[in-house]
Structure formats: C-alpha cells, structure tokens
Amino acid sequence: MFMKIFLLLIVAVALLIMFVIGIYNSLVGLRNRVANAWSQINVQLKRRHDLIPNLIETAKGYMQHERGTLEAVTNARSQAMGAKSVAESAKAEGMLGRALSKFLVTVEAYPDLKANQNFLALQEELASTENKIAFSRQAYNDEVLFYNNKIQMFPSNVVAGMFSFAKRDFFEIEDSAEKSVPKVSFGN
Amino acid sequence: MAVVLGTLGWVIGMAASPDPMAGVFGLVIALIVWMILAMVSFTGGDAILLASSKAVPVTKDMHPQLFNVVEEMAIAAQLPVPKVYVINDPAPNAFATGRSPQSASIAVTAGLLGRLNRDELQGVIGHEMSHILHRDILFVTVAGVMLGAITLIAEVFLRGMFYSSMGRRYSSRGKGSGQAQAIMLLIAIVAAILAPIMATLLYFALSRKREYLADAGSARLTRYPEGLACALEKISQNTVPLSVANKVTAPMYIVNPLQKEGMKLSDLTSTHPPISERIKILRSMSGASFIDYSDAFKKTTKLTAPIPSSALTAEKPVSVRGSSSPQTSATAKSQQRSIGDIMFKTNGFSFVNCSCGLKMKIPPNFTASQVKCPRCGQVLPIS
Numbered sequence: 227m228f229m230k231i232f233l234l235l236i237v238a239v240a241l242l243i244m245f246v247i248g249i250y251n252s253l254v255g256l257r258n259r260v261a262n263a264w265s266q267i268n269v270q271l272k273r274r275h276d277l278i279p280n281l282i283e284t285a286k287g288y289m290q291h292e293r294g295t296l297e298a299v300t301n302a303r304s305q306a307m308g309a310k311s312v313a314e315s316a317k318a319e320g321m322l323g324r325a326l327s328k329f330l331v332t333v334e335a336y337p338d339l340k341a342n343q344n345f346l347a348l349q350e351e352l353a354s355t356e357n358k359i360a361f362s363r364q365a366y367n368d369e370v371l372f373y374n375n376k377i378q379m380f381p382s383n384v385v386a387g388m389f390s391f392a393k394r395d396f397f398e399i400e401d402s403a404e405k406s407v408p409k410v411s412f413g414n
Numbered sequence: 415m416a417v418v419l420g421t422l423g424w425v426i427g428m429a430a431s432p433d434p435m436a437g438v439f440g441l442v443i444a445l446i447v448w449m450i451l452a453m454v455s456f457t458g459g460d461a462i463l464l465a466s467s468k469a470v471p472v473t474k475d476m477h478p479q480l481f482n483v484v485e486e487m488a489i490a491a492q493l494p495v496p497k498v499y500v501i502n503d504p505a506p507n508a509f510a511t512g513r514s515p516q517s518a519s520i521a522v523t524a525g526l527l528g529r530l531n532r533d534e535l536q537g538v539i540g541h542e543m544s545h546i547l548h549r550d551i552l553f554v555t556v557a558g559v560m561l562g563a564i565t566l567i568a569e570v571f572l573r574g575m576f577y578s579s580m581g582r583r584y585s586s587r588g589k590g591s592g593q594a595q596a597i598m599l600l601i602a603i604v605a606a607i608l609a610p611i612m613a614t615l616l617y618f619a620l621s622r623k624r625e626y627l628a629d630a631g632s633a634r635l636t637r638y639p640e641g642l643a644c645a646l647e648k649i650s651q652n653t654v655p656l657s658v659a660n661k662v663t664a665p666m667y668i669v670n671p672l673q674k675e676g677m678k679l680s681d682l683t684s685t686h687p688p689i690s691e692r693i694k695i696l697r698s699m700s701g702a703s704f705i706d707y708s709d710a711f712k713k714t715t716k717l718t719a720p721i722p723s724s725a726l727t728a729e730k731p732v733s734v735r736g737s738s739s740p741q742t743s744a745t746a747k748s749q750q751r752s753i754g755d756i757m758f759k760t761n762g763f764s765f766v767n768c769s770c771g772l773k774m775k776i777p778p779n780f781t782a783s784q785v786k787c788p789r790c791g792q793v794l795p796i797s
Contacts, residue, residue, distance in 0.1 A: 266489065347478065353532070354482030361490035364637070369492075 249385040256373040260394055263366035267397070270358045271306070271319060277355060278303045278326075281348045285329075288339035295332050298325045326352070363397045370394045415560045415616050419444050422564060422609040426571050429595070429602035448563040452556065460511040460519055460551075467509075469499035469521040470760050476500070477527060477756065483536050484520060487543040490635040496520050496546065500527070500760045504753055505656040506649045509667045510542040511551055518546045523656065524760060528753030529648050537632055537642030541668055544631025550624045557617050564613045568606040575603065622687050623720040629692055630707035630721055633699060639707075643696040650689040691715065766794050 282296050289296065302322040309315035330349070339345055374393050377386040385391075420441050427440020454462075474481040481498060488495040496512065499521035506526040512518035520542045530538065545551060633639035649669050656671035664670055670686040691714060698710040708721050755765070762778030770790040786793050 263492070270489075350479055350482065354479075354486060357482075357486045357536075358489050361486055361635075365490060365492050 246385055246388075249382045250389060253376060253382065253386055253389075253391050256369070256376055257391065260366070260369045260373050263362065263369045266362040267359065267366055270355055270362050271315075274322070274352070274355050274359065275303055275307055277348065277352050281345075281352060284342065284345045284348060285333070285339060288336050288342070289332070292332055295325075295329050299329050301325075323356070326356070367396050370396055415557060415564075415613050418609050418613045418616070419448060419560055419564050419567075422567060422605050425598070425602045425605045426567070429598040444563070444567055447567060448560055451559045451563050451566075460513065460517070463511050464499055464519060464521060467501055467521060468503075469501045469519075472498055472500045472760060476759050479532060480522065480527060480535065480539075483532065483539050484543075486536065487539045487635055490540070491543045491547045493518075493543065493546060496543075498522075500524060500756070501656075502757045502760050503656055504528075504757075505671065506530070506652050507656050507667045507669060507671050508538050508542055510545045512546070513552055513555060515546050515549075518551065520546075524753050524756040525652070526649070527756050528749050529652075530645050533636075533638060533641035534645035534648065536636050537638065537645045538668055540632035540635040541628045541642060543635060544628040545624070547631060548624070548627060550628065553624065554621070557620060561610075561613050561617045565610045568610050571602065571606045575599075625686050626692070626695075626711065626720050629696060630704050630711075633696060633702050633707055634704060637702040639696040639699045639702060643693045646689050646693050646696075650693075764796065766796055768792060768794060 278299060282300060286296065299322070302318065302325040306315065306318035306322045309318045330352075333339060333349075376382050377391050377393055423440040423442070423444025424437040425440070427443070428437040472480075477500070480500075484498055485495055493515045496510070496515075496518040497520070499519055501507075501521055501523040503523045504525040506523055506529050508520065508522040508526055510518060510520045520539065522538070526538065527535070629642060632642050636642070646669065656667070669689060695707065695710045695714045698713055699706045700709070704721050711717070711721075758775050759765075764776045764778075766774045766776060766785055768774065768787040768790065769792065770787060772787055772789045774785060774787065774794075776785060776796055780796075782796070784793050784795055
C-alpha cells in the first residue's frame with residue numbers, strides 16, 4: 227500500500243518536473259524570438275546608415291541649392307550612429323527619419339536627379355529599408371505581446387516567476403510625425 | 415473529401431466483385447493511389463507546379479523592387495525569405511507554393527510587375543505571404559492531390575467500364591448475385607460520375623475561404639488594405655487569361671486565372687470569391703487587424719468571416735499606414751512597355767541605353783563586348 231502511494235507520488239513529481247521543463251523551454255524560445263526581432267531592427271537601421279552616404283553623394287551634384295537639407299541628413303546620420311543608449315538612439319533615428327523624408331520630398335523638384343538610374347536604385351533601396359524598419363518594429367511588438375502574455379498568464383507565470391523572466395517593453399514611437407512611414411514616392 | 419475518396423473506392427470495389435471484402439480492397443486501393451500522389455507532390459510538388467507554370471527563378475538585379483517587397487513581407491510575417499520566380503506572361507497574377515515556410519516560393523507574372531505600383535505589389539505579395547504563413551499551400555497540395563486521386567480513379571473506372579463492356583461475355587454466374595452485382599455496378603458508375611464533381615465543389619469552397627483569410631492577412635501585414643484593393647481592381651480589369659494555368663493549379667493564384675471577362679460563374683463553381691466583393695471588404699476596413707477584416711466582412715456579406723476565432727482573440731489594434739506611392743497612373747503604353755522589358759529580362763536579355771535615347775535589348779547569346787547603336791552609330795560597351 228505504502229509502496230503504491232510512494233510510486234504514485236514519484237510519477238506525479240516526475241510529470242510536474244517535465245511540465246515545468248516544457249514551459250521553461252518555451253519561455254526561453256520566446257525570449258530568444260524577442261531578442262532576434264530586436265536585432266532585426268538594428269540590422270535594418272545599420273543598413274539605412276550605410277545607404278545614406280551613397281545617396282547624398284549622388285544627389286550632391288544635382289542639388290547644389292539644397293545644401294541645408296543634405297547636411298541635415300548627414301548630421302542626423304552621424305548622431306544616430308554615435309548614439310550610446312537605446313533612448314538616445316530612438317530619438318536620433320526619429321530625427322534621421324524626418325530628415326530623410328524631407329530630403330525625399332525635395333528630390334521631387336529635381337527631374338534630372340529623378341532620371342538618374344543610379345539614384346533611382348538607391349531611392350528604391352532606401353524606401354525598402356524604411357519599410358523594413360517599420361515592419362521589423364511591428365514584428366518586434368508582436369513578439370513582445372506574445373511573450374508578455376505568456377509571462378503573465380497561468381500557469382506559465384509561475385515558471386516565469388521562478389526563473390525571473392522579465393517583461394519586455396514595446397517599441398513606442400513618441401513622435402506623431404514618426405508614426406507614419408516616411409513618404410517615398412516613385413514617379414515614373 | 416477523404417470521405418468522397420473512400421466511398422468511391424469502396425463502391426467500385428463492390429461493383430467489381432460480390433465478395434464484401436472487395437469493398438475494403440477498393441477503399442485500400444483508393445487510399446494507396448492518394449498516398450502515392452501525395453508523396454510525389456510533397457517531395458516535388460512545388461517544382462512540378464513551378465515548371466508547369468513556366469516560372470523562371472530570378473535574381474535581385476532583375477527586379478530589385480520585387481525582391482525588396484518580398485523581403486519586407488517576410489520580415490513582417492517573420493518568415494524566411496521565399497524564393498522568387500517570374501512567369502513570362504502578360505496576364506497579371508501571382509501564386510505561392512512549397513510545403514513549408516522554409517521551402518516556400520512565390521511566383522509573379524511579368525504582367526503583374528508591369529502594372530502595379532509599389533503599394534499594390536506589396537498587397538499582392540502580402541497575400542501570398544499569408545498563404546505561406548497560414549500553411550495554405552500544404553492544404554492546397556493535400557486537397558488538390560486528393561481531388562486528383564478521385565478524378566483519376568473515377569476516370570480509370572469509367573473508361574475501363576466502357577472498353578470492357580464492348581467485348582464482354584457474361585459468364586455463367588449465379589443469377590441472384592449477378593443482379594446484385596448489376597445494381598452495384600450502376601451505383602459505382604453514378605458514384606464515379608458524381609464523386610469528382612462533389613470533390614471539386616468541396617475543394618473550391620475550402621479554397622474560397624482561404625482566399626478571404628489571405629486577404630485579411632495581407633491587410634494586417636502591409637497595414638495598408640487599399641494597396642491590395644487597388645491591385646485586385648487592376649488585375650480584374652485584365653482581359654487576357656493566363657495561358658500557363660489549368661484547372662488544378664487555378665486555386666493557387668491570387669485571382670482565378672481562367673475566368674474570362676464578362677463571364678459570370680456561379681458561387682459554387684468558383685475557386686475564388688468574387689473580386690468585387692473582396693475589394694469592397696478591403697475598402698470598408700476601419701483598421702488593418704483581423705478584427706477589422708472580420709467586421710468589414712460581416713458588413714459586406716452578412717456572413718461570418720472565415721477567420722479562426724483564435725486569430726481574433728489574440729489581436730491588438732493595428733492602424734492603417736499612409737500610401738507610399740503617388741496616385742498617378744501610368745499610361746497603357748508605358749505599362750505595356752515595362753511588361754515587355756520584364757519579359758525580356760526574364761529571358762536573359764540585358765539592356766544598353768544609348769545617349770540618343772534608344773534602348774537596345776541584347777540577347778543572352780550575344781557574345782561581343784560592344785554593340786553599335788543602330789540609330790546614331792555610337793559604339794557602346796555591354797556591361
């Protein structure tokens with residue numbers, strides 16, 4: 227009799243441990259997905275920084291009278307690249323985004339520049355990168371929502387508390403101008 | 415559909431022999447036929463489909479915008495970037511294939527690339543990406559193969575009947591069982607005629623549901639339902655049917671490639687929901703989430719949207735973004751020209767622009783490193 231209860235207890239404990247291991251592993255998986263989504267954003271931001279020098283270089287010859295607009299973009303870029311903290315970087319990237327959209331609006335007034343194949347290719351790359359930044363932020367927020375839900379819901383919240391899985395913050399855009407993706411137009 | 419397949423096998427088996435085991439035997443045969451076809455399509459189905467649609471794999475320099483849009487949608491859906499194919503056909507259409515998101519492919523026609531602007535292309539690619547995300551490709555493959563198996567078995571049986579009845583000599587069998595046999599034979603013939611029709615209707619009904627779901631997914635991924643709505647509008651204005659599509663591959667495409675202009679198909683026999691309805695739903699969405707699509711669907715059709723409730727509960731509001739393409743429409747001539755350019759490029763042609771304004775198309779087997787402009791006589795290097 228005693229043996230039977232003892233065996234039953236062992237089985238119960240073993241099942242419980244396996245259950246906890248399963249939840250723990252899924253939490254780790256989700257946390258890694260969040261981290262991956264975050265690094266995706268940074269990959270795209272890096273790509274934006276890499277594209278700008280070429281774009282400005284190509285535009286320079288055509289836009290002598292727009293020195294201010296070009297410099298604003300270059301300055302915002304170097305500020306964004308030199309940002310130390312996440313908050314600082316978010317602010318600088320927002321500024322860069324606005325400078326870029328202003329630049330791309332100005333471009334509309336230069337038909338010669340818009341006929342330049344090289345510039346058109348760069349413009350398409352930049353537009354795509356802007357979209358990718360927006361989509362990867364959206365994807366990051368989706369992952370964070372899923373991960374936070376898992377941490378707060380029973381029974382996974384117990385396991386999350388035991389191994390101190392911390393809630394992640396959403397990517398919020400503080401400025402309303404930044405909320406819409408910069409307008410890049412493709413006149414043909 | 416599996417029931418239709420099984421019943422067909424059983425009835426044919428029963429008709430072939432009075433032994434009750436024959437029915438089971440027929441059922442097993444039907445399942446084996448299905449399994450063989452399913453195995454073939456799982457291992458090489460996407461390759462077969464792409465080859466039969468004459469899709470050509472393309473690199474990024476062929477059409478950078480297409481590649482960028484595919485990458486954007488892959489990021490939004492958090493899937494690996496699928497392989498990209500172009501079908502050299504002036505009819506605008508697109509499809510996705512592959513048995514898992516890891517081995518998926520997206521194919522678009524040259525006509526689609528030439529007609530749509532960036533936002534519209536994004537809507538279409540978003541639709542295809544949702545098919546990949548929802549594993550619709552797997553569904554289409556399994557169901558499509560089952561439809562194929564049913565059609566095959568029915569066809570073989572009916573033809574067999576036709577030929578064997580011409581030279582048949584009735585053997586001296588017991589009268590009672592002969593009569594039962596004759597009745598069973600009659601049932602089998604009816605079943606063989608009806609089964610493919612029923613299976614087709616079922617297949618089409620399921621396929622229509624999946625199309626709505628992919629539309630909802632596209633709106634959510636792009637956050638811009640208007641893009642897909644405009645794209646569908648443009649595609650529906652097309653009058654050329656897609657020559658590489660057939661009855662079985664039709665449900666794979668974003669719009670039915672076989673439907674001709676002005677031809678009204680009844681709801682039951684269509685693989686796709688009516689385009690006008692799809693556009694209306696997309697345009698009446700107040701946001702870009704599944705919930706918004708579901709609401710818009712209810713408003714437009716007075717029916718419940720074919721979106722699983724699990725997708726609706728785990729949703730937070732998704733706002734619609736602004737347009738990124740100018741609203742100017744290209745002229746028909748320039749569209750035709752860009753479609754032609756894309757088709758030349760897919761065939762391996764390269765382009766050389768002369769300063770006199772002439773654009774030369776260099777065929778892939780042209781080996782010289784320079785070409786002389788036929789209009790102004792300038793000698794230009796081929797890059």
